[in-house]
Amino acid sequence: MSETNSCRKEFCGIVLAGGRSRRMGTDKADITLGGRTFLEIQVRKLRLLGAADILISGKQAFLPGTRCIPDMTPGIGPLGGLMSCFPSASQRYAVVLGVDVPLISVSTLEGLLKAHKGGDYDATILSFEGRIEPLIAVYSTYTAGLIKELTGSKKLSMKAYIERLHCQLYPFCGDPRELINCNSPEDLSGLIQDKETI
Helix, strand or coil, X not given: CCHHHHHHHHEEEEEECCXXXXXXXXXXXXXXXXXXXXXXXXXXXXXXXXXXXXXXXXXXXXXXCEEEECCCCCXXXXXXXXXXHHHHCCCCEEEEEECCCCCCCHHHHHHHHHHHHCCCCCEEEEEECCEEEEEEEEXXXXXXXXXXXXXXXXXXXXXXXXCCCCEEEEECCCCHHHHCCCCCHHHHHHHHHHHHHC
């Protein structure tokens, strides 16, 4: 079996698309940039990365080669999305992307994935200038039990989850505009300008 085929069987992709988009005023997953929705942009990157399966968390969408996973417990944030998706994943780990960081590049995700494969960690999380990006990360799907334990104890933050993991940080050295998080109309306006120059 080639290394490429082996990699494809090892990981899936998860797009977290179940946020309420209060500040944006409209569903962020459906916003278009360069002729594609944010959700389509993230799914395409995971395809190019070679994900064996692509799960869409918290949103009903009809994109070829994807599976939509409803939230088991709605309204508890990204940890709830992971809790719902991990048991549905047959792969050992998942590349996790928030739907609202559409400028993150495939090359950055390739580096993140390579770093995770090179160590024995529960998670590899992108970091930049001392700040971690928990929704641009690779997580081991066997940690679903831990998430269920945390949510059962009303510990709903990604920080509470990450603190219980054996994880490493992946220092980001690329163009910081890749990490722009689009949460508001103002963010979107700046994002469109950056898309033209990045």
